Amino acid sequence: MSSVQKYNVQSFPCPPVAERANRRIIIKWHGQLIADVAPGDAYWVLETHHPPTYYIPASQVRMPLSTTPRSTFCEWKGSATYYSLMSPISAADTVSDRIWSYNEPQKGYECIKGYLAFYVGPWECYVDGETARPQPGDYYGGWVTNDIEGVVRGQWGNWDPIPIL
Template structure:
């Protein structure tokens, strides 16, 4: 697929190494990510980030959250009054995005960044993160689904397994409650690899 087009099924990677969220670290790890990230909404390309230009944040019980440089976002974002604080990354700034087909359809507070991140997270300063939905989010051509609960911003793809932290900020979900793709990985968590795979 040429950069800028809609992702195709042929792009999907069916033999990716599985990553178990229970093997992810805490405090979270931020790494350069060798994945092609795209976001589509009503057929328009909202963001297109080539492999190697984004970061992902990996945290125990969370699927990856992807942070992309502002230059890769093709539609304008407007800041909103909302602000939240993360004990690791710092104060988050939130944005609204107007639908490419209707000015009346504006979605707020599902996009954020850290303009002054705390130590160890400076790499993502000013980078933009999107929750999954209402737009479609793709990782190397595979459409991601949202982390359960509509509270956190993780992206779930077919190679992400384990028990996810879910709704109502639950810290330790019941075994198998949010464990897609595998019956149980709680006691079989393989170490996550460096992002260069």
């Protein structure tokens, strides 16, 4: 019987690191494929007390995106640009500010330049075939899978680490 490697978020570094993710990333919405990214084509950003955030090549996204006015700043990665995505079912169903990128990332994060990160939801997100769950609280964009363990920040920003079971 093989055991699954576990990743304890408390052992992730601060400042965070961006590394190639040797994992298959699939994102679907209303049964339509948004992206199917082969192992090694995406990056994951690993940061203390956070599950991985996955960054996929923009060229792998099969639906058109539009930029939104929203912008945020990360002390490590820099200014983020946000996007909207129109539902494949209805033009009236558009989701905004649940996808972001760093188009001019700060030093050390150049590898994710122009790559896209998706919050988990409203679309379905998969890592190596497993359905990902959102990081608690909808503040950060980490993806929780069964191989992630430890105390995760989330519901109240940096104020409330809770264990992921």
